[in-house]
Amino acid sequence: MESFKADVVIVGAGGAGLRAAIAVAEADPGLAIALVSKVYPMRSHTVAAEGGSAGVAQAHDSFEHHFNDTVSGGDWLCEQDVVEYFVAQCPQEMVQLEHWGCPWSRKPDGHVNVRAFGGMKIERTWFAADKTGFHMLHTLFQTSIKYPSIKRFDEHFCADLIVEDGRAQGVVVIGIASGEFMLIEAGAVVFATGGAGRVFRENTNGGIVTGDGMALAYRHGVPLRDMEFVQYHPTCMPGTGLLFTEACRGEGGFLLNKDGYRYLQDYGLGPAEPVPRNKAMELGPRDRLSQAFWHEQQKGRTIEGPHGSVVHLDLRHLGERKLRERLPQIYELAEEFLGVDPAKTPIPVRPAVHYTMGGILVDGSCAAPLPGLYAAGECSSVGIHGANRLGSNSLAELCVFGKVAGIEAARFARTVSPSAAATLQKQAQASEHRARAIVAKSDGTERIAHLRKEMAETMERGCGIYRLGDSMQATCDKLDELRQRYKNIGIEDKSSVWNSNWLMAIELGFQLDVAQAMAYSALNRKESRGAHQRLDGFEQRDDEHYLKHTLALFDGDGRPRIDYSPVRITKSRPAVRAYGAAGEQAEKEARHG
Amino acid sequence: MADKTITVEVLRYRPEQDPAPEFQRYQVPFSDDMSVLQALLYIKDELDETLSFRWSCRMAICGSCGMMINGDPKLSCKTFLRDIHPATVRVEALNHFPIERDLVVVMDDFIDKLERIQPYIIPAEPRSLDQGAYLQTPAQLDKYEQFSSCINCLLCYAACPQYGLNPTFIGPGALALLHRYNADSRDGASAQRMELVAAEEGVFNCTAVGYCSEVCPKHVDPANAVNQNKTTAAADYFARFLKPKGSGK
Amino acid sequence: MNKRRPYVRPMTGWWRKNPFFIEYMIHEGTALFVAAYALVLLAGLVCLAQGEAAWNGWLGALRHPLAILFHLVTLAMLSYHSWTWFKIMPKTMPPVVLGGRRLPAAAITGGGLAAVALASIAALGLVWGMTR
Numbered sequence: 001m002e003s004f005k006a007d008v009v010i011v012g013a014g015g016a017g018l019r020a021a022i023a024v025a026e027a028d029p030g031l032a033i034a035l036v037s038k039v040y041p042m043r044s045h046t047v048a049a050e051g052g053s054a055g056v057a058q059a060h061d062s063f064e065h066h067f068n069d070t071v072s073g074g075d076w077l078c079e080q081d082v083v084e085y086f087v088a089q090c091p092q093e094m095v096q097l098e099h100w101g102c103p104w105s106r107k108p109d110g111h112v113n114v115r116a117f118g119g120m121k122i123e124r125t126w127f128a129a130d131k132t133g134f135h136m137l138h139t140l141f142q143t144s145i146k147y148p149s150i151k152r153f154d155e156h157f158c159a160d161l162i163v164e165d166g167r168a169q170g171v172v173v174i175g176i177a178s179g180e181f182m183l184i185e186a187g188a189v190v191f192a193t194g195g196a197g198r199v200f201r202e203n204t205n206g207g208i209v210t211g212d213g214m215a216l217a218y219r220h221g222v223p224l225r226d227m228e229f230v231q232y233h234p235t236c237m238p239g240t241g242l243l244f245t246e247a248c249r250g251e252g253g254f255l256l257n258k259d260g261y262r263y264l265q266d267y268g269l270g271p272a273e274p275v276p277r278n279k280a281m282e283l284g285p286r287d288r289l290s291q292a293f294w295h296e297q298q299k300g301r302t303i304e305g306p307h308g309s310v311v312h313l314d315l316r317h318l319g320e321r322k323l324r325e326r327l328p329q330i331y332e333l334a335e336e337f338l339g340v341d342p343a344k345t346p347i348p349v350r351p352a353v354h355y356t357m358g359g360i361l362v363d364g365s366c367a368a369p370l371p372g373l374y375a376a377g378e379c380s381s382v383g384i385h386g387a388n389r390l391g392s393n394s395l396a397e398l399c400v401f402g403k404v405a406g407i408e409a410a411r412f413a414r415t416v417s418p419s420a421a422a423t424l425q426k427q428a429q430a431s432e433h434r435a436r437a438i439v440a441k442s443d444g445t446e447r448i449a450h451l452r453k454e455m456a457e458t459m460e461r462g463c464g465i466y467r468l469g470d471s472m473q474a475t476c477d478k479l480d481e482l483r484q485r486y487k488n489i490g491i492e493d494k495s496s497v498w499n500s501n502w503l504m505a506i507e508l509g510f511q512l513d514v515a516q517a518m519a520y521s522a523l524n525r526k527e528s529r530g531a532h533q534r535l536d537g538f539e540q541r542d543d544e545h546y547l548k549h550t551l552a553l554f555d556g557d558g559r560p561r562i563d564y565s566p567v568r569i570t571k572s573r574p575a576v577r578a579y580g581a582a583g584e585q586a587e588k589e590a591r592h593g
Numbered sequence: 594m595a596d597k598t599i600t601v602e603v604l605r606y607r608p609e610q611d612p613a614p615e616f617q618r619y620q621v622p623f624s625d626d627m628s629v630l631q632a633l634l635y636i637k638d639e640l641d642e643t644l645s646f647r648w649s650c651r652m653a654i655c656g657s658c659g660m661m662i663n664g665d666p667k668l669s670c671k672t673f674l675r676d677i678h679p680a681t682v683r684v685e686a687l688n689h690f691p692i693e694r695d696l697v698v699v700m701d702d703f704i705d706k707l708e709r710i711q712p713y714i715i716p717a718e719p720r721s722l723d724q725g726a727y728l729q730t731p732a733q734l735d736k737y738e739q740f741s742s743c744i745n746c747l748l749c750y751a752a753c754p755q756y757g758l759n760p761t762f763i764g765p766g767a768l769a770l771l772h773r774y775n776a777d778s779r780d781g782a783s784a785q786r787m788e789l790v791a792a793e794e795g796v797f798n799c800t801a802v803g804y805c806s807e808v809c810p811k812h813v814d815p816a817n818a819v820n821q822n823k824t825t826a827a828a829d830y831f832a833r834f835l836k837p838k839g840s841g842k
Numbered sequence: 843m844n845k846r847r848p849y850v851r852p853m854t855g856w857w858r859k860n861p862f863f864i865e866y867m868i869h870e871g872t873a874l875f876v877a878a879y880a881l882v883l884l885a886g887l888v889c890l891a892q893g894e895a896a897w898n899g900w901l902g903a904l905r906h907p908l909a910i911l912f913h914l915v916t917l918a919m920l921s922y923h924s925w926t927w928f929k930i931m932p933k934t935m936p937p938v939v940l941g942g943r944r945l946p947a948a949a950i951t952g953g954g955l956a957a958v959a960l961a962s963i964a965a966l967g968l969v970w971g972m973t974r
Contacts, residue, residue, distance in 0.1 A: 040704070042745050043647075043655045098726040101714040101777060103734060103741050110728035134654050135741065142712035142770075154704070177693055178844050206649035239626060242652045306626075333652060336671055337626070449638035492642035495609045496845045498694040501642040608847035664860060691848035699848045732942070754863060757853050800870075803930045804862045820934035 001428050002182045003421070006034035006151070007413040008406070009171055009186035011158045011213060013037035014044030015133070015398030016377030016405070017192035018140035023406025025147035031410055034184045036153040036173055038208065038503070041141045045194050045206045046398065049133025050245035050329065052125035053395035055090035057114045061122040063087045068572060070393060073119040073285050074357075074386020075530035076547065076574040077226065077567055082364040082383045084570065086393075086400055093399035094126045102139040103128050105326075115326075116250040116278050117392045119285035119579075123278070125392040130245050130327045133395060156182070157503050160431035161189060161216045161373070164419045168220075168372035172431040176503065179496030181435075183428040185421070187413030188372050190405050191217060191360060195378035197230075199515040200353035200463075201456035204236055204243040213379040215510035217360045218517060222368045223551035223563070225381040226358035227514070228522035229531045231389055232465050233354035234289035237337060239307035241352035244330055246391040248313055249282035251326050255289070256312040256346060257301040263311070267292040269580040280580040287388040287531045288579060290351040294465045305348055312346035319343065351465060355394065357385040357531065358521070361551065366405035372412060376405035381549075383568070387530020439502050444490030448505050451489065451512075455482055459515055463522050468536045472523040479516045480559065486512055517552035517560050524562045525550060543574050598622050599678050601632050603644065604685040606692045614692060616683075617641075623674045629682060630658050630669040633696075646696035653810055656744035659751065660696050661685040666751035666808045689750055689757035703747055706763050710771040710789060717781025733778040740773035740818055742811045749805035749815050755798050762798040763789065765805040765815030772818035783825075791826040799823070869926040875919035928954035 008024050010017045013035050021035045037044065056066050066087040071078045094112075098104055104112045105127050117125040128135035144150055156173040162183070163169065170185040196211025197203040218224050234255070235244040249255070252275060257263040262281065265272040269284045269292070276282045282289075293311060296302050302309035315323060315330075320343035323331050327342075334340045334347050359381040366374045366382060376382070377398050384397060418424070455478075462475025486509060493501035527542035528534050553561040578586045598620050606614035619640055621632045630648055637644050647657040651670050658669045663683050674682065690698035720727060749765040750756050756764045763771075771790065775783040790796055799819045806816040857863040882904075889900035903909060931954055932947035939945070 039647075039649065039657070040700070040745075043649050043657050045650065045655075047655045047744075048650045048652060092722055095722055095726050099714065099716070099720060099722070099779075101774070101779065103738055104726075106729055106731050106734055108731060110730040110733070112726050131654065131742070134744070138741070138743075142707075143714075145708050146711075146713045177699075178846050180844065206651065206655060208649045240651060306624075329654070337652075448642075453638075495607060495643070495694075497608050497847075498645045498697050500645045501637075606849055608849070609845050614849060614851075688851070691850045693846065693848055732939075735944075736937075754853075754856050757856060801930055801934060802863070802866045803933050804860075804866070806933055807862065814933060816930075816933040817935075821936050823934075824936075 001425060001432065002180070003425070003428075004034060004151075004182060004184045005032065006184055006186040007031040008188050008190065008409045009034040009036060009184045010190040010192060010406075011036045011171055012044070012192035012194060012377070012379070013041035013141070013152070013154075014192060014194055014377065015046035015137055015140060015395065016402035017044075017190070018137070018144050019399050019402025020190050020192055020376055020406035020409070021150045022140070022144055022147065023403040024410045025149045027407050027410045028414070029147075029149055031149060031413065033150045034153060034186065035144075035150055036156050036158055036171065036184065038155065038157045038176065038212070040154045041144075041152070042138055043208070044137060045209050046133045046137040046395070048204070048206060048243065049136075049395050050130045050243060051117060051247035051250065052115060052127035052132045052392045053094060053136065053399075054117070054120070054124055054390070054392040055094040055126055055396055056087065056124050057091060057094075057112065057126065058122060058124065061124055065121050066090070066124060069120050069279075070384060070390055071386070071572045072575070072577050073390040074384070074388055075541065075577055076543075076569070076572070077229075077386035077529060077549065079364065079383025079568045080570040080572060081568055085364060086384050086397065089400040090396045093396065093403065097136060097139055097399065100139050100143045102135050105129055115247060116283055117390070118246050118249065118283050118289070119279060119390040120392070121278055125247075125250065127247065129325075130247055130329045136395060136398075153184070157506070158193070158212060158216065159435045159506065160428075161220050162424055162427050163220050163370065164423055164427060166371065167416070168370055169419060169424060172428045174435065174503070176498055179499055181428070181432045183424060185418055185424055187416045187418065188374060188409035190409045191373065191375040191379055192377045192402065192405070193379045195356040195359075196511065196514045197353045197356060199455060199459050199511045199518070200230070201460045202236070202239075202241040203353040204233055204241050205353070210507040210511050211356075211379070211514035212507065212510050213375065214359055215513045217368060217370070217373065217375065218513060218552070218554045220370060221554065222370050222373065223361045223553050224358060224514070224517045225361040225549050225551055225565075226387070226521070227356070227518040227552055228463070228525050228550060229357035229385075229387050230353055230463060230518065231286055231355040231357060231531050232290035232351040233286055234293055234351045235313050235349040236352035236354075237333070238305050238310050238348055238350050240337070242333060242337065243354065244313055244333070244347060244349055245327070246286070248315060248327060248330060249276065251322070252276065252318055253282060254314040255282055256314050257296050258303045259301065263296050263301065264289065264292055267295065268578065268582055271581055279583055284579045285388055285390060286354070287533075290465050291533060293351050303348065308350060310348035310350045313349045314346040315342045316344065316346065355389055357381075357387065357389050358518075358550075365408045366401055367408060372416065374405040374409045376401040387532060435506060438489070438505050439491050439494055439499070441490070444488050446485050446489045448489050448491070448501075448508050451482055451486060452508055455479065455512060455515055459519070463519055466533050466535050467522060468534065469523070470536070472519060475519045476516070476523055476559070479512065479519055483512050483516065483557070513554070520560045520562055521550040521552050547574060596624070597678065599632070599674050600681040601636065602681055602683045603633075603636070603696070605644070605695055606686075607643070607694060623678070625673075625675040627674045628670050629662055629667075629672045629674060629684065632674060632682065633669060633684070645694050654744060656746035659687050659746040659748045661688055661751065666748040668746060668748070668810050671810065687747055687751040689753070689760075690747070698747075700747060702760060703745070703750065703764070703767065706767040707745070707770065710763070710767050711782060711786055712770050712774060714774065714777065714780050715782035715785065716779060727779050729778050736778070737773045737776035739813055740769045740776065743769050743773070743813045743815070744811055746810065748808045748810065752804040752808045754802060755800060759798060761794045763794050765799075765819060768796060768822065769813050769815035769818040772822060787826065787829055790822045791829065796820075796822045796826055865926065869923060872919040872923040875916045876923060879916050879920070924958045925955065928958070
């Protein structure tokens, strides 16, 4: 098998992967970097992030505030030392992007503008209209072209991680155009492969968001942490799940039920004021807003549409001019996909799966327990999101921890020497053999699209906004069954060139493993916290038993082993998580008490 | 949900078995909110797993799913079946690029061109991170913002006959991005990029057909970027005669 | 080993495959009439330089029915050329900013066409005045 020798191989060329590659190149221009992506970098799903990226920017704001918002937003399941580091690094990374050309929206005097976002006490979300992720991704991608030491492997699918001598030493990739395998040897491996939202049915994610890196690390013994916490974004397009950014509400949009009533005031988020106060009403956190939708639906106060119940995202009072300036993409999405003019008609929305808070277990330096393996971005669980991520923290995370992962991987790579090439080759050939067996098999009867559909449906039923023990158990059982049936898949396409049928089959294998980690983690957490809400006797947060991270460990053909690890608390003791007027009251008491 | 069917004709090309591309027909049940991309996904899931095409975000921002739809370059995710029915949907790989397989084109050429235009800020006045962000007024932002909206979907290349006839032409998309950096108040490398602008493969290949801007799904108006640079290149050419000898460039 | 075999499609007849390209080719074709009319005027200039007889000969030739037909056809072609030329014009120039807002493309095209109309009327008036 052809091989390429790198010092650091980075898998995934979205925001985190590109930032990591640049960090390695800047740390030591002598290091050879292999940047692998199953798509061209600018197709990575960072592109679809809309609203903005967090970073303290105003004089009356502070790292302390950003820290408190993040930790309480995550329902105290955050690694607080990591959050402290994160909030302190965000502004510098945003300035760095500015220097690289990111077209941040500006105030009339030329300074970068910031907007309000859900769960954030003070406006600190940097934005480029409503295409922030797009601009960040293209800025990073185009800037990466400047560095000759970054060798890209575009449209190369990562089929396996090479672990030898107790550490990660490279990856096996498939050139999608040729169908040929290649071994990329490296002193350190960085996974920046994004989330796994496509294991659910209605989601905001692109087709490529299939949890590849999570599954590969998991299969090689690295725990997946806090996988039960899956974020439902409250304002998505019915049917397709496409995202209407939180910035719609940051700019002043309302959520209305079928009576035109701002129902969030009934769920501890009030008072309802004409301009939503930060951390209140429409600017509450995503988990609470999606949960409020569920309750409205139970009460029969939602509107029935062709793709299920909806509520209205009302932007009419913002006026066409402001909408065109601040939310141009949202305007076009509504017009083109729904035939709705948001300046004249409210947009029908419903919650959809958006983000996986959990991921590959890494410490504050992005190092996984497996030496030589690093992870950054949505595929990782570095510990800043806890049980619920605040909007605009993930784009900032890509930069802050992409950079950390790059620097740390470079440092590690310089300290090790590779194992014998023949040993690595042997492993790579075994991987190739396993991957090719999927196509070679001629008697399979299961169709991958149908397994995928069954998986997505069962995840939605068992691991939705509200969860029940019985239905989670049913989902776990169903996933066990699907993993067995997966062994019997039949692939129609036997060719080598751009065989997407084959790659989707491999992806489905990844997805099933990740879904199983999610479902079993959820079943075992007998409390309600952040995005994990139960209705079967565990409605309350239980700090005594569950102020700890879930770890899911791969166990081959069987069920994941579930373990727990402590949460690092430095300065914020778990308290009541309140928003709206109640939140302000609690904050006042905390200050005086 | 799906109460009607529509005929979808797809230009198939499997290099390991087809000597040349040929159309294949599929019947797809559809509802009014379905896009052409959703029809293709239906075909792949239910009718023919061997059909290959690029796609991802479904919301016209990742730029993957550009293809010829009934003769025009379009993003399949935001082209709706309701606008074509009852006619047949005829889908082909993007024009002017070699077909790798089915609807997938070889796009190495574009990537190579993108890399050649120096698509990054080469600062006029370097700043350290401690010095904070550059100031840039909304009017300065407005000078380049539209050009920075290019999603690299390549529809403009499929719309440009000059690129089809002469593939060495840098082409509308990459030139729009080149202009995006030249027009950015933070950048100081216009002179450096001029060599490529005025080169044989540069802006003067453009004969102002203008179709590139018509098909752009993001209102980038690449024709404008290219033609503004014709003026700049011409001015630069004549300015060189006016400068005293030995004054450098 | 490598099974890639990219297929390059021919460009033959490209301009017939899209109405936009047909319009473009007609636009380019009408430029020939612009050139032809420039030659007619140049011939007039040469005749004028050669003396009164030549000049009168040229004027006489212009009165021939075929010459009039040519003028009518040329007028139609030039009108089309102007229309399509001004239609593309907003794409070829830097943005015009008036009072902090960009001048819309339609205004540039409309302004150009209005300028053509005014210039034509002025030229017509001038010739009318000279020949009376």
